[in-house]
Structures are given as structure tokens and as C-alpha cells.
Amino acid sequence: MTSHANPSSFPSSDDRLDAVxxxxxxxxxxxxxxxxxxxxxxxxxxxxxxxKESGLVEAGVPRELGGGGAEVAELADMLRTxxxxxxxxxxxxxxxxxxxxxxxWRWRHQKVTAVEPLLKRVAKERIILLSSGGSDWIAGSGxxxxxxxxxxxxxxxxxxxxxxxxxxxxxxxxxSSEGDTDTVIHFAVPMKAPEVxxxxxxxxxxxRGTQSDDVLIEGLFIPDAAVSFSRKSGxxxxxxxxxxxxxxxxxxxxxxxxxxxxxxxxxKLAGRKPATEDMMHLAxxxxxxxRAAQLAHRHMVEMVERNAPSAESINEVMIGRSLVAxxxxxxxxxxxxxxGGAGFYRNNGLERRFRDIQGARYHPLQAGPxxxxxxxxxxxxxxxxxx
Numbered sequence: 326m327t328s329h330a331n332p333s334s335f336p337s338s339d340d341r342l343d344a345v346x347x348x349x350x351x352x353x354x355x356x357x358x359x360x361x362x363x364x365x366x367x368x369x370x371x372x373x374x375x376x377k378e379s380g381l382v383e384a385g386v387p388r389e390l391g392g393g394g395a396e397v398a399e400l401a402d403m404l405r406t407x408x409x410x411x412x413x414x415x416x417x418x419x420x421x422x423x424x425x426x427x428x429x430w431r432w433r434h435q436k437v438t439a440v441e442p443l444l445k446r447v448a449k450e451r452i453i454l455l456s457s458g459g460s461d462w463i464a465g466s467g468x469x470x471x472x473x474x475x476x477x478x479x480x481x482x483x484x485x486x487x488x489x490x491x492x493x494x495x496x497x498x499x500x501s502s503e504g505d506t507d508t509v510i511h512f513a514v515p516m517k518a519p520e521v522x523x524x525x526x527x528x529x530x531x532x533r534g535t536q537s538d539d540v541l542i543e544g545l546f547i548p549d550a551a552v553s554f555s556r557k558s559g560x561x562x563x564x565x566x567x568x569x570x571x572x573x574x575x576x577x578x579x580x581x582x583x584x585x586x587x588x589x590x591x592x593k594l595a596g597r598k599p600a601t602e603d604m605m606h607l608a609x610x611x612x613x614x615x616r617a618a619q620l621a622h623r624h625m626v627e628m629v630e631r632n633a634p635s636a637e638s639i640n641e642v643m644i645g646r647s648l649v650a651x652x653x654x655x656x657x658x659x660x661x662x663x664x665g666g667a668g669f670y671r672n673n674g675l676e677r678r679f680r681d682i683q684g685a686r687y688h689p690l691q692a693g694p695x696x697x698x699x700x701x702x703x704x705x706x707x708x709x710x711x712x
Contacts, residue, residue: 342393344384344403351375356410362534363413363677366527369534372414373453373490381418383448385425387432390441391448397426397571397629401578401622408582409589412681413534415579417487423572424454424495430571431564434632439553443493443513455491455516457482457540458572462689463565463709465509465558467498467542475548476500476510481524486537488523491516494540499558507558512547520545531680559709561636570634573642573688574625577649580685581622584653584660587678588615591660594667594675604663611659614652621648640702643690650685650692657682 355372362369376382385400386392395403400422408415425447428440446452457466467480478498485494494514499507514521524539556562561569588611595604625645628638657679661668668675690698701708 342380342384342395344381344393344395344399345406347379347381347384348403348406351379351381352406352410355407355414359411359413359534360671360674360677362411364671366533368487368489368536369411369414369417370490372411373418373487376414376418377451382421382451382453383425385422385429386444386448387429390432390444392425392429392444397430397574398626400426401575401626404575405578405582405585408579409586411534412579412583412678413532415582416532416576416681416684417490417535417537419576419579420456420458420486421454421491423575424456426575427568427571430567430632452492453487453490455485455487455494455540456572457485457494457496458568458689461497463559463561465497465499465507467496469498469500469510469547471500472546475546475551478512478514478542478545478547480542482540482542483526484537485523485540486535488516488536488538488540490536494521500555508555509558510547510552510555511564512551512553514540514542514545514547516540518545530683531677532684561639561709563634566634566636566639570638570642571629573646574622574629576688577622577625577646577685580653580682581618581649583678583682584615584618584656587657587660587675587682588612590673590675590678591664591668594664594673597667598665607659607663611656611663614656614659618649618652618656621645621652625649636702636708640699643695644699646688646690647692647695653685654682 358369358371361367380393381403384393384395384403388394404415404419404422407418428444431437432440432444467478469476469478480498482494482496494516496514497509497511499509501507520543522541524541526539527537554564556565591611622645625642628641631638661675661679664675667673698708
């Protein structure tokens with residue numbers, strides 16, 4: 326494996342893009358930068374430039390529209406591979422990746438042609454899409470005011486990974502009507518608009534290189550024609566069912582990759598010492614927890630591959646999300662124990678994985694809401710009322 330990614334060695338436009346092989350080729354140089362980004366709260370900007378040069382930015386765009394044609398399973402493996410080298414790069418890039426995979430799925434399986442201009446821009450211009458999913462769950466956030474010809478938007482969007490690298494923020498805002506249910510409108514925000522500011526808020530325990538800063542939107546005009554769809558606040562709209570079903574197998578592939586890399590580091594460190602019965606026990610528990618996370622993630626991907634987003638697919642994906650988080654965190658904790666004192670040193674890379682894996686706790690649906698959601702589904706009760 327070479328120490329530098331050489332764009333000329335990547336597949337030409339005449340060949341099928343192998344996103345996982347490209348990610349593997351980028352791994353050594355990304356790994357070399359990971360510690361510095363983490364220690365200095367610095368965005369992985371150089372890695373994003375490499376992602377653009379390599380063709381991975383457009384990997385999920387259908388080949389017919391100029392992209393790499395990778396579907397969700399391959400994209401998940403791509404992100405999982407990147408996470409072995411740099412969890413922050415993989416997690417930030419997962420937000421772009423799922424924002425490409427969702428319209429690509431709609432184009433392939435629902436014949437929605439309205440998404441073509443966006444997908445073609447991603448392929449041709451290699452623009453970066455941002456997600457505000459952390460602050461835009463089914464209730465929505467921010468305020469939309471109806472004005473002539475469109476809407477005036479005021480909002481503060483948190484957890485906007487890769488904010489400074491982004492071209493479009495895929496987000497929404499809440500339109501309130503007296504005596505009627507609030508409506509959430511969905512649209513894209515141009516990050517270079519003067520009404521958009523990035524706030525320096527991302528100083529965190531882990532995933533520091535993602536630069537998931539807050540984005541402040543003050544008085545931005547969104548024309549009627551730029552609203553992609555609208556839904557009732559708190560409603561699992563069919564498009565939102567697609568979003569939730571597709572996004573989370575991609576996001577959680579990153580945490581699985583972090584756990585796998587922690588396991589590899591722990592075994593290497595443990596191998597320097599004579600094996601004991603306690604070490605075998607810890608290694609066995611670590612392997613078992615990691616396998617549980619892998620199996621749960623495979624189930625999430627299989628739900629996407631059914632190509633039938635629904636209330637049931639969301640429930641299954643969210644159960645998988647909780648299982649991946651629980652067992653990936655447990656696997657990394659056991660990796661720390663197995664490695665012993667060596668795992669406590671930053672230069673071995675294990676403590677960064679330990680901090681990064683904690684992020685798996687915080688994406689929707691978190692453990693409490695996910696359990697209530699699954700319970701409501703099992704009991705045949707409406708799920709919207711639990712949010």
C-alpha cells in the first residue's frame with residue numbers, strides 16, 4: 326500500500342468506479358493526518374480535497390448522470406474503510422454521501438427527474454452537500470415566514486459537519502399557521518449567501534476534525550420554486566421515510582469502521598505481551614461485541630436493499646442503529662481494556678477511537694426515543710406522538 330493517493334491510478338471514466346478500493350488507497354495519507362486534526366480541532370480540509378480529486382464525491386451519483394454509480398452497500402463499505410484511517414473524515418463525508426444517495430435512490434426507483442440537476446452538479450462540479458439532520462428531525466427547526474414569491478428563513482442549524490467545505494446545506498424550516506398544524510418546508514441553502522454564517526462552536530470530546538459547527542441563517546429568501554417538498558411537523562412523510570431509511574446505514578458504517586480499527590489496534594498492542602487467560606477472555610468478548618455490531622449493520626443495509634422505505638423499514642433501521650451503537654461502543658471499551666496501559670497513550674491511536682465512538686450515542690433516534698418508537702410499533706400505536 327502506497328503512502329500517497331495518486332489520482333491517476335484511480336479508475337477512468339470508462340471503468341466502473343471502485344469506491345472501496347479508492348478509499349483504501351487514500352487510507353495511509355488520511356491516517357497520517359488524523360492525529361493533528363484531532364489535537365488541534367482542525368477540519369480535515371486536505372482530505373476533502375483528496376476526496377474530490379479521487380472521484381468519491383460523485384461516487385453515489387448514477388452513472389447515467391455522470392457519477393460513479395455506487396449504491397448504498399458499496400457507499401457504506403467506502404465510509405467504513407475511510408473510518409479505519411480517520412473517523413472524522415468518514416463521518417463528515419457520510420453527511421455528503423447520504424445527501425447524494427437519497428436523490429439517487431429517488432431517481433433510480435421512483436423516476437423522480439426533479440433531482441437530476443442536483444445530481445449532475447455533484448458529478449460535474451463536485452459540489453459538497455451538507456446535512457442538518459441533527460437539528461432537523463421530524464419536528465423540524467428554524468422559522469419560515471411566508472413572503473411574496475417564497476419564504477424568509479431564520480434558523481440556527483447545529484451539527485453541520487464539514488460546514489466550511491460545503492456548497493449547499495440540505496435543510497428545512499417550520500412554517501407556523503395559527504389554528505393549523507405547523508408545516509416543515511425542505512430546501513437547499515447556498516453556503517456562500519451573505520445571510521449564512523458559520524459559528525465556531527465545534528470543540529468536542531471526539532470527531533473533532535468533522536468541524537460540525539452551527540450554521541446561522543438570518544433573513545435568507547427561499548423562492549417557492551426552491552422548496553423540494555413540505556410536510557406536517559412531526560409527520561413521517563414518505564420522502565422522510567426514504568431519508569431515514571437510507572441515511573443511517575451510511576452514517577453508522579463510520580462507527581462500525583471506528584470500532585473495527587480499535588479492535589485491530591488493541592490486538593496489535595496486546596500481541597506485544599504474553600497471552601493470559603484474562604486477555605483471551607477480553608479478546609473474545611471484544612470479538613463478540615464487534616460481530617454483533619457488524620451483523621446489525623448488515624441488517625440495516627439489507628433494509629435499504631429491499632427498496633421499500635416505510636414505517637417498518639425505519640423501525641428496523643433504527644433498531645439496527647441502536648444495536649450498532651451499543652455493541653460498537655462496547656467493543657471499543659473492551660479494546661481499551663485488552664490493550665492495557667498502552668491504549669491510554671495518544672500516539673497509539675486507540676484513545677482517539679474511544680473518544681470518536683462516543684458520537685454514536687447522539688444521532689437520532691437516540692436510545693430512549695428509539696425504544697419508544699419500537700415499542701409503539703410493536704403495540705400498534707401511532708409513533709408521531711412520542712416525539
